[in-house]
Amino acid sequence: MRNATNPMLKRLSALVSLTDGEIELLEGLTFEMRKVTAGEWLWHEGDSADSLLVISEGWGCSARYLSDGSRQLFATYLPGDILGIFELLSGIRRNDVSMLTDGRVCEYSYSSIFTLLNASNSVRSALFVIANQHQAMLAERLVSVARRNARESLAHFLCECRARLLEFLPDDVDGFQLPLSQQDLADALGMSTVHISRTFSALACQGLVRRQHFHIVILDPQRLAEMADFDDHYLNCDKRILTINKPISLPEPVATEWLASLKQDSKSRPSAEGDEPTASS
Amino acid sequence: MRNATNPMLKRLSALVSLTDGEIELLEGLTFEMRKVTAGEWLWHEGDSADSLLVISEGWGCSARYLSDGSRQLFATYLPGDILGIFELLSGIRRNDVSMLTDGRVCEYSYSSIFTLLNASNSVRSALFVIANQHQAMLAERLVSVARRNARESLAHFLCECRARLLEFLPDDVDGFQLPLSQQDLADALGMSTVHISRTFSALACQGLVRRQHFHIVILDPQRLAEMADFDDHYLNCDKRILTINKPISLPEPVATEWLASLKQDSKSRPSAEGDEPTASS
DNA sequence: CGTGATATTGATTCCACTCAATATGAGTGG
């Protein structure tokens, strides 16, 4: 298994069960892996979009830069995360994305992704699920900013980071690198850097976390989650469900004539990819 | 034309160009239209999900209810909006959705939607675009709550409502029913009801809006948009793009008469605002 | 006309911001 060499395959196979055919398809995907450095822009809002990106190493983030010079951070991206899903259709990047650390990213051209999407239900589902997770995290951030106080907000963010990292980190090393400066955290949580600092101190005082530099140790995950009202279901519930349900795949006696007629239609399509809905499998 | 009788077709055809086959397919969809009343729950977080809902009349909203009794409003749903897209795959409702006003909703079973999705690229694209728009609105809300002060925040929300309604409202009647109580607005914008009231007064003082009861008149849309740093591209850019690029969808000879008839139809829509809001008419 | 939901207004409080000074740490070059 050379999953390790193809980040897309690695990520998707963790989300949905793939048929051998789909695995082959994914393995056959061409992609370009390149090194990126901290602070480097991956793209800007308004850029034309023609590729999907998978972070293979390092952290990235998406943000909005406001006219008053401030910044709102929307999402953080960890190794394995797939960026640019929503832009598949519009062809235009929706916000600025940059690297927080050095790392490596893999680029897959949209044309190859389209082929893949047309050929595989599971891949479509997986990408949809990922989009779903990002939406859920965004909603969670909104709740933090709007309804939680500084300590709850920061605690929640830390819990989320830990949960996301948990499947990658070896065993229970209760500590991880969080490559966000206090400025970054402030921009994510809608606070000032000063107050991030104070809030960290407060959490430390309560014996909840320890932090030095960019290294975080969560001393009492249980209590931290409680104070943050953190529930990780929004991060992984879909995954559980998916492996059980076999989602979008045709559960029906489909209107086969329709499919046939549509297939004909699709012949006139310019970017003649594989073909239509693949009732395969 | 019975577009009006099938809200799904109506909405999707406004987003992407559909082939005759797809239109027929959509027309053939079975759905159940039912009346709903203000305050009625459409579903709760955790409910199992097996249907897509299209709002045909009235306003709805999705929200999270926190353990401390407070509430965060995530989204408002207007006539034409499609709910439950993200739940297609997980089969579980992600948050609570209720009606803000009396209205009517159409229910489409997932099984029929799955058939449709498998048969049509365009429909897949359209639903994806809709999901995209909701994500964009959520992000915008986050920016409001995190970065904008009360006046900007409220102004932005009003601009957004106006923009969303604009395509439904007959020409430039610069006023509309906004069936959100100040409590609802507070829950949406992360403020207190008291401050919503004061902020409305402030905006009124500046000659930007007038408001009585649930009726809003935006006196100076231009200036209001400026103060809110409002840019409507996130609401409709995808639409524009889609008709140009026709990414995933089949680039067919567009049924222009269809679109035309739909436009007309929406203009002559009865009860464009006549009875609609008023919490419980 | 009374009742309950909704909205306004004033007084007070507080959480988090801003400003400003200092500290720590990493990286660089002498």
Next chain:
DNA sequence: CCACTCATATTGAGTGGAATCAATATCACG
């Protein structure tokens, strides 16, 4: 190895925007 610098973080003092509390006021509706 030290001095310098730049980015990052800490701490204190003062301020302010919005929350809270509380007392009316207005409106819809039966």
